[in-house]
Amino acid sequence: MLDSPLTKDTSSSAASHPVLDFQDISLAYASKGHTTTVLDRVSFAVERSQFVSIVGPSGCGKTSLLRMVSGLLPVQQGTLNFQGSPINGSLHSVGIAFQNPVLLPWRNTLQNVLLPLEVVQPHKQHFRQKLTEYKQAARELLATVGLDNFQKHYPWQLSGGMKQRASLCRALIHQPEVLLLDEPFGALDAFTREDMWEMMQALRQRTQCTAMLVTHDLREALYLSDVVYVMSPRPSKIVLELPVDLPRPRTMEMTFTDEFHHLYDRLRRHIRH
Numbered sequence: 001m002l003d004s005p006l007t008k009d010t011s012s013s014a015a016s017h018p019v020l021d022f023q024d025i026s027l028a029y030a031s032k033g034h035t036t037t038v039l040d041r042v043s044f045a046v047e048r049s050q051f052v053s054i055v056g057p058s059g060c061g062k063t064s065l066l067r068m069v070s071g072l073l074p075v076q077q078g079t080l081n082f083q084g085s086p087i088n089g090s091l092h093s094v095g096i097a098f099q100n101p102v103l104l105p106w107r108n109t110l111q112n113v114l115l116p117l118e119v120v121q122p123h124k125q126h127f128r129q130k131l132t133e134y135k136q137a138a139r140e141l142l143a144t145v146g147l148d149n150f151q152k153h154y155p156w157q158l159s160g161g162m163k164q165r166a167s168l169c170r171a172l173i174h175q176p177e178v179l180l181l182d183e184p185f186g187a188l189d190a191f192t193r194e195d196m197w198e199m200m201q202a203l204r205q206r207t208q209c210t211a212m213l214v215t216h217d218l219r220e221a222l223y224l225s226d227v228v229y230v231m232s233p234r235p236s237k238i239v240l241e242l243p244v245d246l247p248r249p250r251t252m253e254m255t256f257t258d259e260f261h262h263l264y265d266r267l268r269r270h271i272r273h
């Protein structure tokens with residue numbers, strides 16, 4: 001069977017564990033002879049197919065948590081398990097999207113989306129044989145985000161929002177277990193950003209990916225998430241775990257309801273504290 005980016009294998013024994021399990025994670029950075037404690041015994045878990053957001057004041061360590069998941073930052077204290085086993089080194093089963101999507105300028109949209117399949121195992125070794133299937137999977141993802149007519153366009157022919165949509169497809173094409181999103185819509189204007197929430201929701205519905213989003217936008221966190229975690233200023237702890245029980249699929253109208261405003265206020269009050 002094609003390792004389709006659009007279906008999930010949940011048969012493995014790993015499925016009985018949370019996808020990510022942060023237990024008593026503490027972190028300090030040393031710089032110029034000075035040590036700053038950033039995280040102070042942070043614990044939470046992300047279940048399969050859950051969409052979790054992390055919000056909190058600038059510098060509280062949100063990006064550091066994502067970097068630990070990707071393996072770029074070693075765990076100093078505490079335990080971080082991926083499907084029941086500690087993360088050692090870089091995690092292949094991760095897709096990442098940052099604020100500034102970096103697409104290769106000499107590749108068109110379709111070729112940019114296919115890139116992880118050319119470089120990440122096990123897809124890399126089958127890339128030539130399965131090219132037709134991989135292209136089909138990439139086209140389906142691009143259609144989900146409304147880029148079906150832009151497959152042959154180059155990055156310089158795309159708007160900022162289109163580039164970010166292509167970069168999200170690229171992050172998902174190799175069917176990662178976890179999608180890490182670090183302020184992916186932060187550089188976009190307010191209207192484009194709201195379009196991106198709808199698109200992200202559609203992608204998630206299609207791929208059932210597990211996602212961890214870092215954002216400063218509380219509406220964005222509420223619109224997209226099953227759970228929002230609020231962190232305190234440094235040394236940071238989780239000060240609120242807020243389940244978002246709004247029905248899915250969510251609509252922009254929902255963001256104007258009393259229920260949404262109530263959730264928004266709770267987040268804001270905890271961040272102000």
Ligand SMILES: Nc1ncnc2c1ncn2[C@@H]1O[C@H](COP(=O)(O)OP(=O)(O)OP(=O)(O)O)[C@@H](O)[C@H]1O
Binds near residue numbers: 031056058061062
């Ligand atoms: N490699 C590093 N060396 C020293 N200090 C670092 C390093 N990386 C991050 N820091 C510091 O650790 C703290 C947490 O950084 P991090 O980027 O995780 O926070 P954040 O919550 O994502 O911030 P923001 O919301 O502003 O993006 C910041 O004070 C930052 O300056």
